[in-house]
Amino acid sequence: MRSDSNLSKQFSEEGVDVRQYGVMPGVIDTSKKVDGNPVLRSHSFSGKESNSVFWNQGGEAFKDISGLTGLDSLADGRAFAFFDFDRDGRNDVILTNTNEPQLQLFRNEIEEPGNAIRVKLVGGNLTDQVSEEWSPRDGIGAHVLVDIGKKTLRRELRAGDGFAAQNSETLLIGIGNADHADEVTVFWPSGKKSEVGMVKAGDLVTIDERVDEVEVLKIARSVIPERVVSPKLNRLDLKVGQELNVVVTLATWCPVCQGEIAHLKWLSKKVEGLGLYAFPIDEKEGEEEWRKFEVAFKPPYKILREVTERGELEALME
Incomplete structure (x- = not known):
């Protein structure tokens, strides 16, 4: 939920030898070294820490409304x-x-949200090379100004917001009680400018850097079912005595599968009676590839070769 780039304390102070965890991309980053020693760069592994939502009080203070929002x-x-x-x-x-x-989807059900327009940008660069004349195809970096009476709203289309995330490339711009925006102006990264006249509330306007005319669409609201019934899944029975089992997916050519072996070995030593299994997902691989993988990397898990075991897992994953 946050980016750690602005934290004053970014590294673990416990003196943990992170080499025992192996390589776990996206979970534990051990690439940073301080005085020649690997440093564990990660936070908040304690879990059960509720997300927070703060309401901006006119730029003077923030109010915690986490519980009210449902987030x-x-x-x-x-x-x-x-x-x-x-x-x-x-x-x-x-x-x-x-x-x-x-993955969680939170549907916004706030009452009386006001009106909005949508703006989709198409940059003029039609190649895979950087252009000094035209903006990137996705329009990243463009500024959109929306005039509503005496007010002007500014939005920027960004490639990233927060920690490893990007918002929708379709800009949703609220215009309050107004039934239209008087004018929409786009300042492209190339230095060019596009201007569009009145845009009605609820419309989607597509602005192309190369085209003078714009495309305007009426957006119909999607019909969302009130209740989604999940399919019943078969119980996975590995016919083993362990109370706790870990199943990982495996492709012998996968660098992540190879890199996580050190961590799984450490886990198997620390957790008594842990069952470790690997489910092969590459249909082109067979006994020959699996045997070579076992000889080369000596994984701590059992590869699920048998048809019955694979069938149970495939039924669970469908």
Whole structure:
């Protein structure tokens, strides 16, 4: 839920030898060294820390409204992004977590949200090379100014917001009680400028850096079912005596699968009676590839070769 780049204390002070964890991309970063020693760069592994939402009080203070919003999940959030999932003019929130559930969608149900317009940008660069004449195809870096009466709103299309996240490339711009925006102006990274006249509330306007005319669409609200019934899953029975089992996916050519072996070996030593299994996901691989992998890397888990075991897992993953 945050970027650690502004924290004063970014590194662990416990003196942990992080080499025992192996390489776990996206979870533990051991590439940084201080005085020649690897440093564990990660935070908030304690879990059950609810997410926070703060309401800006006119730029003077913030009020904690976490519980009121319903966003105070305990799932150890990592990254979130805004997008209008049901196209009702209200930004919804999609959240990824370290633990289950790994993906959560929060539907915005605030009452009387006001009106909004949507702006989609198309940059003029038609190649895969950097252009000094035209802006990037996605329009990243462009500034959009919206005139509403005596007010002017400014929005910037960014490639990243917060920790490892990017909001929707369709800018949803609230215009309050106004039924239209008087003018929309785009300042492109190339230095060019595009101007559009009146845009009605609820419209989606696509502005192309190379084209003078704009495309305007009426957006219909998506019909979202009130209740989604999840399919019943078969129980996975590995027919083993362990109370706790860990199943990882495996492709012998996968660098992450190879890099996580050191961590799994450490885990198997620390957790008594732990069952470790690998589920092969590359249909082109067979006994020959698995044997070579076992000889080369000596993984601590059992590769699920048998048809019955694989069938149970495949049924669970469908």
